[in-house]
Amino acid sequence: MTDATTTVPMVQAERVMKSFGSHVVLRDISLTVNRGEVMCLVGPSGSGKSTFLRCINHLEQVNAGRLLVDGRLVGYREKHDKLYELKPREAAEQRRDVGMVFQRFNLFPHLTALENVIEAPIHVNGHSKAHATERGKALLDRVGLANKADSYPAHLSGGQQQRVAIARALAMEPKLMLFDEPTSALDPELVGEVLDVMRGLASVGMTMIVVTHEMGFAREVADSLVFMDNGVVVEEGDPAEVINNPQHKRTQAFLSKVL
């Protein structure tokens, strides 16, 4: 059992499909992310990369194929070859282990930075306020915002807000972190501070899937780069390899625009 859990990939997608009504967003996605690996997802807007990320966290339900996180089927329970939808409580439990960072930060505006970070540890995990506060402060320190603990999100710059959002996700001690275009809503001069925090996370072995347009970051930090277009994986491989020597026409066309 313990042996199995260390060898199963963190995320395994097998022929995943997702559509909204008649609009097919993910056609046939098969991907594997191993423990401690950083995968960057790139591609034009509407290619389905954000949707795929949201499926991993069960913010969307896949229509076909199998999606496993840490060996567990996302959103379903399998029993005697039959799939059963999870109860909301079980789905919430699954999400706890997966941290997510959004393009628009989505901090809770009525709570201070520290309160944002300790909200879920206290009310979901049942930690004591003192314990959660101590850890929350350490996390804010880790993202370089120890002095902003008592600030409300409206008083923080975009980069600072996104760093608080990362600390908030880390407070749940996730096994996997999902980043949905974490720097796309930031002013150019604030992008670096967020990427620095993410770089730090990667260096301590956090498993990460990052939807991004930051090719420099992808090349430097990612273990694998996936180029998606129109709901399929067009090209996948070593970041430097894919960026410097793209094989597919669509990859070449996309990279020539963003590089």
Add this chain to the structure above:
Amino acid sequence: MSNDPGGRASVRPDSHEALPPIEAVKLRHPWRWLISFLLIAWVVLFIVDASHREAYDWSAYGKYVFDQRISKAALVTLQLTVYSMLLAVVLGVLLAVMRLSPNPVFKTVSWVYIWIFRGTPVYVQLVFWGLLATIYPSISVGIPGVTNLFDLPTTASFSLFWLAVIGLGLNEAAYMAEIVRSGLLSVDRGQDEAAKALGMSWSLTMRRIVLPQAMRIIIPPTGNEVISMLKTTSLVTAVPVATDLYTRSRDISSETFNPIPLLLVASTWYLFFTSILMVVQYFLEKRFARGHTQFAAAGDEGGLPEADVETLSEASPHD
């Protein structure tokens, strides 16, 4: 400012000596002054005139404004307002949350409730509540045809006062539900997703994340409803409850054949309570504006929070 002829960017001077502040002649607003003067003059004239007008009968006003019967009736009105609004707010939040819940049973129940209670006049509803004992002489609790746990004799169990509270509260709940719902809908969907992603359940998300933010939107119209309720209580005569402020002052004037001063007395008390409620609302609004700066009030996303000022100053150490 001046591009030098070589086309190179101009070099700014090193010194940053502050310029003297601008001293301009302030824009004048003569019309505002004129209109204010005219309005004040008109109000003064009105007051002077009113103080002499016999119909107002100020001596009777003075006699009744602190009359025990009146102040007791004022207290009843206040109690009716507070109790029925408490009922309405609790039930309204429940109905709004049910209406937005993923559960179709809750949704339907809430929709039907609002349909009926908002769709019929409150006066008619109050008459019905007054007739409760006639329609249902006793209320039984149990499983029909199987077991009867206990019987409540209606008249003995519900005083007319509490029937009035129930009548006002249940009607108001339908309106409160819509106010709360609009507040809940005003909260960005990203908040919901962020809470979900942290493993928070739907009810925890509602309680800790969505409702507190919705309060900012909910409070102003709720204040409106409370003030409106204060005056709607004058309809409890339909139940009939005759101890409220308006009914009592009318009863007194029907004895004295002098209605005008008593209308003024009642108005004074209503206005007094309304003023207190406005103060309460002010503090509630302040409390729930937490995290929303004074800047945010102007234009939500925009504004210029401190952070922007900070980054501006951080961004210009080059010179």
